[in-house]
Amino acid sequence: xxxxxxxxxxxxxxxxxxxxxxxxxxxxxxxxxxxxxxxxxxxxxxxxxxxxxxxxxxxxxxxxxxxxxxxxxxxxxxxxxxxxxxxxxxxxxxxxxxxxxxxxxxxxxxxxxxxxxxxxxxxxxxxxxxxxxxxx
Amino acid sequence: xxxxxxxxxxxxxxxxxxxxxxxxxxxxxxxxxxxxxxxxxxxxxxxxxxxxxxxxxxxxxxxxxxxxxxxxxxxxxxxxxxxxxxxxxxxxxxxxxxxxxxxxxxxxxxxxxxxxxxxxxxxxxxxxxxxxxxxxxxxxxxxxxxxxxxxxxxxxxxxxxxxxxxxxxxxxxxxxxxxxxxxxxxxxxxxxxxxxxxxxxxxxxxxxxxxxxxxxxxxxxxxxxxxxxxxxxxxxxxxxxxx
Numbered sequence: 281x282x283x284x285x286x287x288x289x290x291x292x293x294x295x296x297x298x299x300x301x302x303x304x305x306x307x308x309x310x311x312x313x314x315x316x317x318x319x320x321x322x323x324x325x326x327x328x329x330x331x332x333x334x335x336x337x338x339x340x341x342x343x344x345x346x347x348x349x350x351x352x353x354x355x356x357x358x359x360x361x362x363x364x365x366x367x368x369x370x371x372x373x374x375x376x377x378x379x380x381x382x383x384x385x386x387x388x389x390x391x392x393x394x395x396x397x398x399x400x401x402x403x404x405x406x407x408x409x410x411x412x413x414x415x416x
Numbered sequence: 417x418x419x420x421x422x423x424x425x426x427x428x429x430x431x432x433x434x435x436x437x438x439x440x441x442x443x444x445x446x447x448x449x450x451x452x453x454x455x456x457x458x459x460x461x462x463x464x465x466x467x468x469x470x471x472x473x474x475x476x477x478x479x480x481x482x483x484x485x486x487x488x489x490x491x492x493x494x495x496x497x498x499x500x501x502x503x504x505x506x507x508x509x510x511x512x513x514x515x516x517x518x519x520x521x522x523x524x525x526x527x528x529x530x531x532x533x534x535x536x537x538x539x540x541x542x543x544x545x546x547x548x549x550x551x552x553x554x555x556x557x558x559x560x561x562x563x564x565x566x567x568x569x570x571x572x573x574x575x576x577x578x579x580x581x582x583x584x585x586x587x588x589x590x591x592x593x594x595x596x597x598x599x600x601x602x603x604x605x606x607x608x609x610x611x612x613x614x615x616x617x618x619x620x621x622x623x624x625x626x627x628x629x630x631x632x633x634x635x636x637x638x639x640x641x642x643x644x645x646x647x648x649x650x651x652x653x654x655x656x657x658x659x
Contacts (some may be wrong), residue, residue, distance in 0.1 A: 284492035285533040286420070292427060293420035312417070327492075373510035376494065376533070379472075379526040380507070383514035393517050402529070405418040 282376065283320055286403050289328030291336070298335060303410035306339045310407045314400035316348035316361050318375045324403075348400030352387035359388055361386055361400070379404055421532035425560050426580055428531060431538040432466070434656075435561055436595065440569045441579025443548035445598040446645075447569050449630060451545035452480040453649045454567075456637055459501035461653065463540040466496065469506035470557075471547040473516060478508050482635040487596075505510050505534055508588040524552040531560060532607065550583055558592055565593040567652075568618075570609060572599045577609055584616055596621035600645075621655055622650040 290311060298306050313319045321343055328341050348361035361381070363371055370384035378401050383395050419604075429435065438451035448471065455467040469477040486497040487509055496505040507516065509525065518526065536542060547553050557564055566587055570580045580597070587594050596619035599609045603626050613620045624645055633639035640646060 282490055282533050285424070285494070285535070288427075288493075289420040289424035293418055293423035296423050297418070309643050369512075373512075377507065377526050377529050379518055379522040379529070380498050380510045380516060382518055382522060383511045383516040393515075394519075399641050401525070403420060405420050408418075 283323040284327045286319070287324055287331055290328060290403065290405065291331045291333070293405055294336070295333065297405075297408045298410060301410065302413045304335075304413045306336050306410040308340045308407070308409040309341065309405065311341060311343045312346050312404045312406050313343055314346050314348050314362075314378070314402050314404075315363070316374060316381060316397060316400050317331060318363055318371060318379045321345070342381045344406070346400040346406065350385070350399045351396045351398050352390060352392055353394045353396055354392040355387060355390040357387055358387040358398070361385070419528070421528050422560060424560065425528070425531045428534065428536065429498040429542075432536055432542045433540045435542045435564050436567050437544040437546050437557055438567050438569060439546040439554065439583065440548060440576070441485055441550060441581075442570075442576045442614055444567050445571045445576055446624075447548070447644060448476045448545050450567075450569050450598060450600065450649060451508075452477045453601060453640060453646050454653065455502045455541070455543040456481075456641060457646065457650050457653055458541050458543070458546050460641070464538060465501070466503040466505065466536050466539045466542040467545065468534075468542060469508075469545045470527065470553050471545055471552075471594060472507045472526055473518055473547070475506050475508050477504075477545050480634055480640070488534075491535065493533050493547060495535050495537075502608050503536060503539065505530065520552040523547075524556050524600060527553055527556050528560070549579070550586055554583075558590055565595050568597045569594045569600050570597060572603065572606060572609055577612060581612075581616065584618065594618055595656065599615065599623040601626045619655070621652050622648050
């Protein structure tokens with residue numbers, strides 16, 4: 281349920297952007313969610329709908345899932361994170377702090393824990409669209 | 417692309433009175449022992465206290481406090497469990513006995529994640545056990561937490577103090593509040609560190625003598641609170657109000 285905490289962060293970030301960009305209404309927010317964090321998308325969506333302030337009344341939140349791609353820093357091998365291959369407790373730990381992957385995941389080719397999360401770590405705002413003050 | 421997590425961190429810290437980062441330029445000076453004992457002492461005095469172990473690659477406050485069999489609760493975020501009267505947060509809840517080999521950017525990401533999802537609620541004090549050095553964790557805390565204060569720990573060694581001098585110089589340059597300097601593991605009567613700290617315009621808070629009983633007290637908070645270290649830390653807490 282810490283999807284709620286991340287939804288709060290999304291709302292806070294969008295509010296700050298809306299204020300900075302002087303938007304009277306936010307129309308669309310594109311969010312990218314990395315598979316590594318294993319976010320429950322329906323909970324995130326529900327939390328966003330419950331937390332949104334009046335300025336976001338008509339905002340469309342579109343959430344896109346991004347595959348988590350990892351690259352070994354030692355042998356350069358690239359692979360995708362698969363939750364099904366993980367122990368349940370390890371998967372849950374990674375859900376809370378994705379960097380904990382370094383404690384549980386090793387490069388399938390050379391066994392090193394020194395890998396890079398190229399894409400698909402956690403929650404990112406891809407774009408925020410809205411109507412500026414003074415516009416139509 | 418915008419990372420939304422940083423936008424909520426100030427909100428998460430809103431209910432906290434003072435945020436004290438126990439820090440040093442060097443490892444092995446006793447930061448974790450001072451941080452854990454400071455949190456215990458403040459809690460014993462009746463304050464609501466949190467302790468956050470930020471030494472992600474080598475956490476140790478859970479060993480000092482003998483933390484076992486507890487996990488944070490999930491309540492639209494994560495709520496740290498109360499251990500010995502302290503709201504206690506550490507990466508060990510997630511890494512367990514496994515080693516977590518994290519590079520700088522990973523440390524930064526994990527730190528931002530935990531700061532954005534941890535719900536401390538109302539606290540008089542949040543004590544942070546910092547990793548050694550002036551790396552990502554220090555720079556991120558300075559960037560993300562506006563009212564952070566630093567409590568600096570050194571040993572009598574000139575090598576330790578040289579790294580501390582650099583940390584202090586950075587904090588001064590960035591106009592970050594420094595509560596003062598503690599000289600830990602003192603084994604002689606030299607006042608060299610005291611003089612140098614004052615020369616830098618800092619309050620010299622206390623010297624803590626080497627106390628072999630501290631090692632025996634690790635994992636037992638009752639024993640820990642009966643050490644000379646704890647008595648000295650209690651004296652330091654009295655000085656917190658002057659700053």
